[in-house]
Amino acid sequence: MHDAPKAGDPRPTHLLSVAPMMDWTDRHCRALHRTLSACTLLYTEMVTAPALTHAEDWQLKKMLDFSGPEHPVALQIGGSDPAELAEAVRIACAWGYDEINLNVGCPSDRVQNGAFGAVLMKDPDLVARCCAAMMEASAAAGGPEITVKCRIGVDDQDPQAVLPDFLDRVAAVGVRRFAVHARMAWLKGLSPKENRDVPPLNYPLVHAMKARRPDLSISINGGIQTLDAALEEIGGGAGEGGAAGVPLDGAMIGRAAYHAPDLVLGSADRRVFGLDVPDVTPEQAVARYMPYVEEMLAAGVPLHRITKHMLGLFTGRPGARKWRRVLTEESRLEGAGTEVIVKAQACVAPAD
Incomplete structure (x- = not known):
């Protein structure tokens, strides 16, 4: 199998990623996905900061351990306390992840009760403080980039006003890469499953954010079912096709990559990352x-x-x-x- 991108490699791994999915994207799933694509960025399931900071060594190994061939791999953390998140990052840095991502998109009741996930869209200043603490901890440990995965808004918020303000406030502390699930999260009245499908998609808004903030790396998530659809959002990837509007920096695919991994990932290294390699069967x-x-x-x-x-x-x-x-x-x-x-x-x- 061809090599995954190394540090300094000009190929941006976030051109295509597999979304963090609870109970699905564990290390065994990631190992399988890596057999199909060497370049696609793979995310862990979300791990909460309290779980990491209160864990014993054997529990940390269970939550954080992964195999070398899984690179590039990103750890997603949930939390809302800057000091606790900083400590979680410090712990996670020892494991050698390529990215650490803050969850600002999960709509589950458990996450809401913990005051993190999508509910944090209501408090962008807290998200900014969390990210600043995480970035400081990662820098001190020689760790990876801190990124954010978010929604376009929650409940009765106006996404046209909320999303640009959120991006500006969080970017002000130095975050440069965002993955945006292009749906509202309706925290009252919808289950987490319904929140993945019922709120309408708003791809144009995400593209508008890229046009407004070309200095930021913005990937899109939500409703992308095929590699062709992903390529439309990122302007064709490695020299293929083109998208209407301003091309985004990456596409994140969730359930489609899990349910038909060969169809989504088997040709990704050639079609998205531009490698001269045969597709994987x-x-x-x-x-x-x-x-x-x-x-x-x-x-x-x-x-x-x-x-x-x-x-x-x-x-x-x-x-x-x-x-x-x-x-x-x-x-x-x-x-x-x-x-x-x-x-x-x-x-x-x-x-x-």
């Missing part, structure tokens, strides 16, 4: 993933925790349903090993 991804699976099994990880992220491979191929069924049912059997993956793959028809 699902079969190649499985073969590349096998050594990781064996390593995790040897470490005592149950097979089903690893293979659940593989279910979306072979989407649209004859036999994909049998692939999913074999993995789902037989990966939970006592002593299940890589032979289950081999058996499941035998159910899939060869590619045309």
Whole structure:
């Protein structure tokens, strides 16, 4: 597999990223996604600052450990206390992440009750203080860039007024990279699941923010289902096509990248990052993933925790349903090993 970008590499990894998703983008998911794309920026699940600052060593390892091939990888942290976030960053810097991101977009009740996530859109000055503390802690530890993922507003806010003010206030302390979920978060009356679909998308507003603040790196998130759609938002990526309006600096794909990872990521290094490499097939991804699976099994990880992220491979191929069924049912059997993956793959028809 070709090499991932290194420090100083001119290829911006944030051109394409896989969004942080609770219960999905764990280290096993990221290891699979990395078999398909060497360049795409991969985010962790959100980890709260209190969880990090109160954790014992074994708990930190469980929350923060990842394998070297996962680079470039970003840690997302949730919190609203500047001192606590700074301490969380100090701890996380020892693990070697390529980016640390502050969550200002999650609409769940648990996050609201903790006074962080999307509710922080109501207090941009607090977000700015949090980011300033995080940046100072990261700089002192020789750590990575601090970034922000946000919504365009919450509840009855006017996004046309709220988003530019939010970006200005947070950028004033030195944050230069934002990922914007192009929907409002309706904290009253909608579930977290509904907040991913019901509030209408407002892509033009995000593009307008890039036109207004060309000095900032702005990526777009929300509703992007295909690599073609991502390329439209970023102006065609590496010399391909073009987008209406001002091209954005990156596109962040969530559920589509999880449910059909080969369709979204298999050609990303060529189409988005401009590498002269062949696209990665699902079969190649499985073969590349096998050594990781064996390593995790040897470490005592149950097979089903690893293979659940593989279910979306072979989407649209004859036999994909049998692939999913074999993995789902037989990966939970006592002593299940890589032979289950081999058996499941035998159910899939060869590619045309």
